[in-house]
Amino acid sequence: MFGEFGLALSSAGGEKLFLTLFVMFVAAKLMSELFERLKQPAVAGEILAGIAIGPSVLHLVEPTEITNTLAEIGVILLLFLVGLETKPSDIFRVGGKALAVAVLGVIVPFVFGYVTLAIWGEPQIEAIFVGAAMVATSVGITARVLGQMGLLNLEVSRIILGAAVIDDILGLIILAVVSSMAKGGVNYAQIATTAGLAIGFTLLVVFVGARAVNKLRPRIEKLRVGQSQLVFGLSLCLGLAMVAHYVGVAAIIGAFLAGMALAESVEGTDMPHQAEAVTEFLLPFFLANIGMQLKLDALFNRNTILMAVVITLLAVISKQIGCGLGVLSMGKKKAMQVGMGMVPRGEVGIVVAQIGLGLGVISDGIFGVVLFMAVATTLIAPPFLVRLFKGEKRVDEEEILPLSPLS
Amino acid sequence: MFGEFGLALSSAGGEKLFLTLFVMFVAAKLMSELFERLKQPAVAGEILAGIAIGPSVLHLVEPTEITNTLAEIGVILLLFLVGLETKPSDIFRVGGKALAVAVLGVIVPFVFGYVTLAIWGEPQIEAIFVGAAMVATSVGITARVLGQMGLLNLEVSRIILGAAVIDDILGLIILAVVSSMAKGGVNYAQIATTAGLAIGFTLLVVFVGARAVNKLRPRIEKLRVGQSQLVFGLSLCLGLAMVAHYVGVAAIIGAFLAGMALAESVEGTDMPHQAEAVTEFLLPFFLANIGMQLKLDALFNRNTILMAVVITLLAVISKQIGCGLGVLSMGKKKAMQVGMGMVPRGEVGIVVAQIGLGLGVISDGIFGVVLFMAVATTLIAPPFLVRLFKGEKRVDEEEILPLSPLS
Numbered sequence: 113m114f115g116e117f118g119l120a121l122s123s124a125g126g127e128k129l130f131l132t133l134f135v136m137f138v139a140a141k142l143m144s145e146l147f148e149r150l151k152q153p154a155v156a157g158e159i160l161a162g163i164a165i166g167p168s169v170l171h172l173v174e175p176t177e178i179t180n181t182l183a184e185i186g187v188i189l190l191l192f193l194v195g196l197e198t199k200p201s202d203i204f205r206v207g208g209k210a211l212a213v214a215v216l217g218v219i220v221p222f223v224f225g226y227v228t229l230a231i232w233g234e235p236q237i238e239a240i241f242v243g244a245a246m247v248a249t250s251v252g253i254t255a256r257v258l259g260q261m262g263l264l265n266l267e268v269s270r271i272i273l274g275a276a277v278i279d280d281i282l283g284l285i286i287l288a289v290v291s292s293m294a295k296g297g298v299n300y301a302q303i304a305t306t307a308g309l310a311i312g313f314t315l316l317v318v319f320v321g322a323r324a325v326n327k328l329r330p331r332i333e334k335l336r337v338g339q340s341q342l343v344f345g346l347s348l349c350l351g352l353a354m355v356a357h358y359v360g361v362a363a364i365i366g367a368f369l370a371g372m373a374l375a376e377s378v379e380g381t382d383m384p385h386q387a388e389a390v391t392e393f394l395l396p397f398f399l400a401n402i403g404m405q406l407k408l409d410a411l412f413n414r415n416t417i418l419m420a421v422v423i424t425l426l427a428v429i430s431k432q433i434g435c436g437l438g439v440l441s442m443g444k445k446k447a448m449q450v451g452m453g454m455v456p457r458g459e460v461g462i463v464v465a466q467i468g469l470g471l472g473v474i475s476d477g478i479f480g481v482v483l484f485m486a487v488a489t490t491l492i493a494p495p496f497l498v499r500l501f502k503g504e505k506r507v508d509e510e511e512i513l514p515l516s517p518l519s
Numbered sequence: 520m521f522g523e524f525g526l527a528l529s530s531a532g533g534e535k536l537f538l539t540l541f542v543m544f545v546a547a548k549l550m551s552e553l554f555e556r557l558k559q560p561a562v563a564g565e566i567l568a569g570i571a572i573g574p575s576v577l578h579l580v581e582p583t584e585i586t587n588t589l590a591e592i593g594v595i596l597l598l599f600l601v602g603l604e605t606k607p608s609d610i611f612r613v614g615g616k617a618l619a620v621a622v623l624g625v626i627v628p629f630v631f632g633y634v635t636l637a638i639w640g641e642p643q644i645e646a647i648f649v650g651a652a653m654v655a656t657s658v659g660i661t662a663r664v665l666g667q668m669g670l671l672n673l674e675v676s677r678i679i680l681g682a683a684v685i686d687d688i689l690g691l692i693i694l695a696v697v698s699s700m701a702k703g704g705v706n707y708a709q710i711a712t713t714a715g716l717a718i719g720f721t722l723l724v725v726f727v728g729a730r731a732v733n734k735l736r737p738r739i740e741k742l743r744v745g746q747s748q749l750v751f752g753l754s755l756c757l758g759l760a761m762v763a764h765y766v767g768v769a770a771i772i773g774a775f776l777a778g779m780a781l782a783e784s785v786e787g788t789d790m791p792h793q794a795e796a797v798t799e800f801l802l803p804f805f806l807a808n809i810g811m812q813l814k815l816d817a818l819f820n821r822n823t824i825l826m827a828v829v830i831t832l833l834a835v836i837s838k839q840i841g842c843g844l845g846v847l848s849m850g851k852k853k854a855m856q857v858g859m860g861m862v863p864r865g866e867v868g869i870v871v872a873q874i875g876l877g878l879g880v881i882s883d884g885i886f887g888v889v890l891f892m893a894v895a896t897t898l899i900a901p902p903f904l905v906r907l908f909k910g911e912k913r914v915d916e917e918e919i920l921p922l923s924p925l926s
Contacts, residue, residue: 133592137754149743347545393753
């Protein structure tokens with residue numbers, strides 16, 4: 113590989129590959145360190161790093177197919193790691209509450225978004241798309257914050273994780289309906305099939321996955337390939353991420369389910385630590401890449417800026433109300449914890465906006481508004497989460513919980 | 520991230536992302552397992568997996584900017600890991616021999632390639648490009664084989680690593696000269712500057728790097744960011760890979776030097792193990808991607824097929840003779856070990872061929888020949904290496920040597 117020609121293999125845009133890798137990784141980690149010292153959540157620092165190095169500020173790097181891919185792999189690994197700490201039974205126990213949180217957390221934000229834009233005088237289809245984008249939940253951010261605080265084993269954490277899985281399926285259905293409306297006609301049979309597949313896949317992995325993996329375990333230990341537990345885990349993670357994607361749910365849901373299926377069989381082994389090392393390398397690309405999506409120049413005028421601020425506030429409040437209502441029986445504090453946990457829209461909100469833009473049904477202004485809302489909610493939630501969860505008893509079982517003390 | 524839309528973020532070619540990740544990783548690991556059971560080198564299995572899933576056979580996946588990027592990151596991490604096991608003083612001690620191996624290992628293959636194509640009646644510029652491609656060394660393959668055998672600490676292993684660094688600088692100069700010739704005129708001043716920069720960078724890192732890192736160590740331990748040793752190591756790896764690339768040598772050389780600078784300070788810590796986990800995830804993409812480059816349909820006719828076979832044989836023999844001569848004083852066995860260690864052309868040979876194709880100076884047929892030679896030498900060397908190194912005393916210090924027992 114002869115230096116200056118070394119990138120002939122990776123053609124377009126490849127020339128800046130090494131600069132991009134270095135700047136994203138180091139900027140994210142430096143900000144993470146700074147935020148840790150300021151006793152602020154590291155994730156927020158890493159997203160801010162992305163804003164700083166991205167097109168809106170320094171323009172050292174910009175989102176490309178490469179950064180998006182690394183980001184995707186990073187968040188897949190994160191959810192896999194979170195799954196490794198979550199046994200299926202943990203989620204079953206909170207199933208009812210998670211369902212309530214997810215359903216109300218979809219309805220309230222959608223209504224808030226739709227009504228606000230309708231009142232603002234925007235076209236109906238744009239109002240619907242903004243509503244759909246406000247439904248999204250980027251569970252990775254919350255999972256990372258709670259993981260770093262060693263709180264993934266709390267009941268509320270499990271409610272958030274369970275609700276995120278259900279939320280994703282509901283979001284899939286809403287987006288399918290909304291997209292078909294934008295294209296002219298809604299094919300309910302097709303949407304029902306997609307929804308059925310998504311639900312079937314999830315239930316299948318949850319109910320059969322762990323048992324199947326436990327049976328395979330002795331065989332995996334006999335494999336000669338290096339680090340066989342890790343290799344098997346990563347294979348399952350990539351495999352279920354792929355199936356989830358083809359079935360119609362998010363790849364991260366597949367990765368989370370893969371982790372959950374393995375949770376019992378890897379308990380007490382070194383595997384979660386190894387998976388954590390891989391995640392530490394790739395996750396910064398996910399977090400920085402979110403910040404890099406922000407394009408401040410898309411917020412053309414005072415009207416758009418005002419709308420961005422209003423929509424962001426409503427995005428926070430509507431999840432607080434909707435998700436909070438679902439667990440109000442547990443008390444106000446827990447309701448607020450769950451509500452805030454569902455606030456970050458992150459990459460999911462961005463994807464919805466991009467689909468709207470791709471279908472030609474939302475304007476550049478509205479796209480900028482949703483982008484702003486997605487990044488801002490992702491940035492706002494972590495510090496509030498830290499405050500809301502302060503004083504909760506940390507579960508410090510170092511050998512079992514990979515995310516807590518080391519990350 | 521709503522499943523079927525989840526890839527809106529990663530646009531072109533992204534639709535197949537999850538399939539590509541899954542198929543490459545699992546196919547490589549399965550073949551690795553199979554080859555381990557057959558007591559064959561796992562690397563060869565992983566490259567063969569790439570051939571099987573690639574355009575030449577099953578066509579499940581094909582090389583893209585994404586796979587090339589993951590491959591690049593994988594081989595960078597591999598060389599970083601190898602560097603972690605190599606102290607600068609280990610290389611100094613064998614410096615003279617490494618230089619002889621590198622110089623003779625450049626001259627002999629170039630002459631063999633050039634003369635053969637000239638006799639075959641091909642145009643001079645094509646003969647020169649084939650010669651340049653035969654100079655290339657893909658040290659990653661040999662390093663992986665020796666690492667898996669736990670033999671990286673042998674004197675011959677160090678000679679191979681040192682020679683590979685020097686070989687890369689020599690290769691850079693040759694390719695610069697050859698490319699300028701193809702473009703019409705050779706700017707010797709510019710080439711001298713490039714060479715000077717490359718040499719200066721290497722010497723600087725080797726002489727100053729380890730000392731600087733050792734001084735920084737107490738500060739790194741105080742960092743609050745998770746897995747601070749690993750994060751610092753990866754930052755240095757990406758940073759020096761980037762500088763190496765801009766200076767003109769291969770990014771992997773920068774990564775190797777970064778590892779070497781850290782070798783002393785991480786001795787006895789868990790960091791090499793963590794770095795190994797990251798490598799185990801990304802290296803299969805490098806190995807499978809090499810196999811995926813093979814395009815058998817480029818070998819149009821009997822003449823090209825014959826040439827591919829002859830060039831491949833000469834590629835093996837010429838490194839054996841050239842590199843072997845450099846260490847003949849150490850005895851015939853060690854000369855053969857070193858010579859075989861320098862045989863794989865891998866991604867480096869492919870890059871040279873692509874540059875020639877890009878400049879329009881080599882035909883599709885010759886491109887196919889070089890591609891075949893690059894992949895075939897990479898596939899042929901590992902089993903011979905295993906045989907030549909059989910019976911060498913394995914260094915089984917599990918806690919220090921990350922590559923040996925686990926990988």
